Structures are given as structure tokens and as C-alpha cells.
Amino acid sequence: MALIEVRNLVKEFRRPVPVEGPLKSLRRLFRPGFTIHRAVDNLSFSIEKGELVGFLGPNGAGKSTTIKMMTGILMPTSGEIFVGGLHPARDRRRHARQIGVLFGQKTQLWWDIPTIESLRALRAIYGVPDTVWRKNVELFRDLLALHEFEQVPVRQLSLGQRMRADLAAALLHDPDILFLDEPTIGVDVLAKERLRTFIQTINRERRVTVILTTHDMGDIEKLCSRVLIIDHGSLLYDGDTETLKQRFGGRRTLAVYVDGGTALRTGAFDADWRGAFAVDRIEAEPNRLIFRFDPHQTAVGDLIAAVAERLPVRDLLVEDVPIEDIVRAIYLHSERLEARTAPETVSDGASRRETG
Amino acid sequence: MEAVSVAARRTWAAWRAMMRAAVLSRMAYRADLWVGIAGVFVLNGATLGTTWVLLKRFDHLGGWGFYDIVFLYNLWLIGHGLRVILFRHVGQLENYIIEGTFDQFLIRPVSPLLQFLSREVHYLGLGDVLVSSTGIALAYHHLGMHWTAGTWLWFFAVVISAAAVELGMILLLASTAFWTGRSTPLVNTATQFSFGVVQQYPIHIFGRPLQAIVTILLPFAFMNYYPSLYFLGKARGYGILPYLSPAVAAVLLVLVGIVWRRGLRVYTSTGS
């Protein structure tokens, strides 16, 4: 059996129909009117020890819900999860010892006390031996520069520092598996880079299996060799990042702001021109044109120069293709993708199960 | 046997560490300490003042004199104060759930209930305990009481039970948040029967229905009224009621255990 086995996982939430008027909490207790919302829809995958896997998907895709089921916070509506041979919610205590968890949106630490005090409390909660505790805190000082802020109450930390503190807390008891739900959300570029490097180090040197969620394609490109894309609770793609990048990602967008209308200007860029500069799509908005191109084939500078020859450029912006675009592209290609990836994953999972 | 004691020692160490974190958290707001204690003196002074005015008019309240009421009130207050020091936050379970703080209790190898209980401490209760100890001493003196060591032991058992009855009741009511998502209105409504009824009045001055409510449905009367009957020499005719506080506390805490187990199951299936 693989380290993490997820089969036909479903999570449905009941959304209460609002009750108004006096004594509404009492009435809600006795009259639970609700609609059902399927947040996770028949997910199956398996993750081997030592992998660094990314869950990619737009907001509301069901990433956090999946993580919560793998960590034992939520019970599946149906389907199975095994993590290290344990059932996360049923074997809560034993499971808690083998995992570390970080929620980017919400700290796991005591808000009003210094990070180091939180780490002391966690030492007792997990029963971490003193020698291990000291060794790990030293490591975090080295790799996360914990000493820069370990005496500062968590509520006063910057978001980047807070993530580092939470990472330290999640790893304090030497877990086998690390779950990171949006570990880079809202963090500035430099801090993001530092977090990514640390996560990579932990995965490579300590053989910690890492599962992270993000809607930042950058996290996936820098960190994960394997990516699972979910949207509306279903798995759209399970495969290596390289393939995904070649097919859909790896693209940049160049937004060019021009004075006056843009309506007629796309005509200036014919198919030949597009081919020459590896531009596969041009979108026209009222005051800007957006070029999607492959930066491996065309240098950004060349493209900008070529565009500037034909347009009075006022301002410009280069960005990664947002995840929503990738998801849309996958939908457009979904038949082809299913034909290729689905049988692969199934047979893959089956053979793993037999040998494991 | 060995395994049990190892687990117990681990839990004990975890509890101490969590309490330490809670105390340090509270000390981050040191100014609160003095404001809190001063506030309590003012508040309790005001409440007792009203009772005193009332008694001056009627001389007796349902056959109870001023110092009987002082005893009644302060027995409630000492239990309440102890509860507030350690468990003021239990009524706010709803906020823990809404803000997502509750999730962290589910990913650690210690009982979620224990983690929740030891998450906060509060200064306010310190003032309550100080005020009420003084009040009890005053009543003891003026009523010419002479307790044996056994009576003192029983008194402390009653004080702990009073704290536990309040903790148990509030925790039970707050736990409905696992089902409804919102329990604060329920907690606030129910505690009115404690703050507004039981706290400072001998409940026999009220009608039967109200007496039944604070004895059976919301048994706050076991915090002070029933045990006071024994200490004030008024227990005759009340059967075993004056001696039931520890049992009521125990039943409530067992109920809390059961409700939490179910509540956790609901929480992990609804996530809100």
C-alpha cells in the first residue's frame, strides 16, 4: 500500500437554509432545512513516501476540504483514506503524531505568546524528547532564521514570518508527512522563495512526504514534480509537472496598455507574426491587449520590442498564466487528457497496491 | 498498567504546558489584571448593595437575613470565580468553531476537549474569588458559625462542585454549536437564570416553575442555594437536596463527555 491511499473520496456539505426570527438557534436545532453541496467529488489517488505533490486548483475547488479529510479534521461522506495505514479521523491520536499541518489562512500557534513558547508547549503536547527538540529548533534557526523573531508574539509577525513559525511548529515532532494548505498565500516574493527552498530541503534531506495546495502555478513549477489539478471537487489531471507545463503552463502573458481604443488593433498581428513570436492567443480588452506566449521560445524583450513597433505602448505587465486559464485549457482538451492520463493512473495505482 | 501511567503522565505534562501557554498569553495583557480585579469589586459591591437596600426595606427575604444572603451570594460567587479563572472561554466555543481555531485541536495527539479547556485563563475570576472569600468570612463571623474540619472539607467540596456545575452547564449549552453553529444566544439566555435568579435570591421566594427550572433543567441552584441550606441550618424538609451538589456536578460532567463525543462526530462531518 502506498503511504497515502485515497479511493473514491466524496465530501458533501449541508448548507442550512437560513432560518430567521426569534429563537432561531433553537429552531435550527430542530428543523434542519438544508441543501447539499458536493465539495469533493469522487477523488482517487495515491502518494508514495518521499513525494512532493502539489494540489492545484482555483478557489473553492475543494483543496482545503481534501486536506482536512487527509488530516482527520473532516470525515469523508464516502470513500476511503489511508495515511500510513491509519484512518485519519478514526485513529486521530496516532495519526496526529505522523503528520504536520500548516494552514496558510490560520495559524496553529498561540496568538499572544512568542513563537518559541508555542514550540515549548508543542514539545509537551507531542512528547518530543528534549534532545530532539533542541536539534530541531537549531535547524529552524538555521534554515528559517527563526531566531530573528522567535521572541516576538505571533500576532506581531509579518505574514512570511508567521508561515515560517507555523512551518517550524508543524515539523517539531519529526512527522513523516507534511500537509501545507496554501503555504505561500499573501506572502511577498522574497519570503515565498525562502519558504519554497525550505520545503524542498525538508523533503529532500529529511525524506518528509509533502502535500501542498496552492493556486500559484509558481509554487508548483518550483517545487513539485507531480501535480494534481482539481476543479469543482474532481480530479482533472494527475501527472508530472513537466508535461503540464509543456502543454498548458510555462506560458506568460504580456499585457500592453495603449491609449485610445484597442478594438481594431489585433489586426496588426497576423498569424505569421504570431507564429514568429510564439504567441498563441491575443485578447483585446477596452484599454489593453493581452498576448499569451511561450517564454522558452521567445525572449520577453523581443516580444515587447516587436509589439512596440506596431503599437503606442503606454505601460505593460508580464505575468504567469493564471490557474483559471490552465483549468480552462484542460477542459478544452479534456477528452484527449482523459484518454491519456486516466488509464495510466488506474493501472499505476493497481500495481502499487499489489507490490506494496 | 505501565502504559496507562505513561499516557497519564504525558497528558499531565501536556496540560501543564498548555496552561503555561494560556497564562503567558494572558500576561501579554497585564493591564487587564488590575482593571479586572478593581472592576469585580465595583460590580459585586453594586450587586450586594442592591440586595442590602432590598433587605433594609423588608428586613428578611423569604425568611433569610442579610448575612444569610451574603453567604448565599458569595458561595455562588466563589464557584463562579473559580470557573471564570480557568474556563471563562468555554461559553465561546462557537467563536472557536467559526474562526477555525477549533481545527487545530483535531490534529494534535491530545484530547480536543482537554485542549479546549486549557486554552485560556482569565484574571476576572481572581477578583471574584477574593471578594467572595471576604464575603464568606464576614457571613461566617456574623452568623456565629463554628465549623468542624469535616464541615470545612465539605465546604471546599461544595465550592469545587459549584464551579463544576457552572462549567458543565455552560459547556453543555455551548456544545450545541456543534449542531447549530451558533450557541451564544442560548448560553446567554440560560445563564440569566444563574446571574439573575439563583445568584442572590433564596429560590423559595419564587414560584414552583422557576424553582423547577433552576433545580432540574438548568440546575444552577446547586451552586449555592441547596448547599447553603445545610451551612445555614435550614436543611430540614429538603431531603437530600442540600447534599447533592457534587453528584449533580459529576452527572453534568459525564453528560459533557457524551455530548462532546457526539459533537465531535458532527463537527468532523459538517466542518462548521
Ligand SMILES: Nc1ncnc2c1ncn2[C@@H]1O[C@H](COP(=O)(O)OP(=O)(O)O)[C@@H](O)[C@H]1O
Ligand atoms: N464547512 C463547510 N460547510 C459548507 N460548505 C463548505 C465548508 N467548507 C467548504 N465548503 C465549500 O466547499 C467548497 C470547497 O471549498 P474548499 O475545500 O475550501 O476549496 P479550496 O480550498 O480549493 O479553495 C466551496 O464551495 C466551499 O464553499
Ligand SMILES: [Mg+2]
Ligand atoms: Mg482553501
